[in-house]
Amino acid sequence: MSPHSDRRDGVPGADPLRVAAETMREVREKCVWSERITHRDLIPYLIEESHEVIEAVESGTRADLREELGDLLWQVLFHAAIAAQDPEDPFDIDDVARTLTAKMVRRHPHVFAGEIARTPEEVLVHWNAAKAAEKRARTSVLDGVPRGMPALALAQKLAGRAVGVGVAIPELADAPASEAELGDALLALVATARANGWDAERALRERLRMLEDEVRGVEG
Secondary structure (H helix, E strand, O other): OOOOOHHHOOOOOHHHHHHHHHHHHHHHHHHHOOHHHHHHHHHHHHHHHHHHHHHHHHHHOHHHHHHHHHHHHHHHHHHHHHHEEEOOEEEEEEEHHHHHHHHHHHHHHHHOOOOOOOOOOHHHHHHHHHHHHOOOOOOOOOOOOOOOOOOOHHHHHHHOOOOOOOOOOOOOOOOOOOHHHHHHHHHHHHHHEEEEEEEEHHHHHHHHHHHHHHHHHHOO
């Protein structure tokens, strides 16, 4: 619980998000640990909090999810508080919110600009068109994919980009028929790697580097 909650909770008309942002600002300025933290220092905490949200979604209670979402929000507020003190290019949580709002409005023309989308597939068309317009400076479909993602999540992201430019992805002769079967197959592959002394994470990342080379080769 915030050390300031006793004087802020329950204030009539108080915006909870604004109160949280102000609480973070004070913590950043007055806590001897927090005032020394950098964006890079926060990365492990951001990863940990993200995984805790996932765990709460998959196996937690509603109270767990509410708490973990709050912890993840605190990370966003923390980064914004750090950014606000940058001497060369400062921005704060309001700037972050404005940027987000503008992006979401652009990417939902069927909600805000009179376009039509009657199916999820049509929504995706609008989303991708808006995203492409925003990223005109990018030269590859691989640009913007964070390489720090876990190998399996990265593989799913890169495979989608690769298929989009016509690069063939290897297929199993006996493909799983459900997510449950897919889980069994993935576990079996990891067990095989372990039995042979192979590193499953490294093996997948090395194969993904080859896939990236194939994509960039097709793009010219």
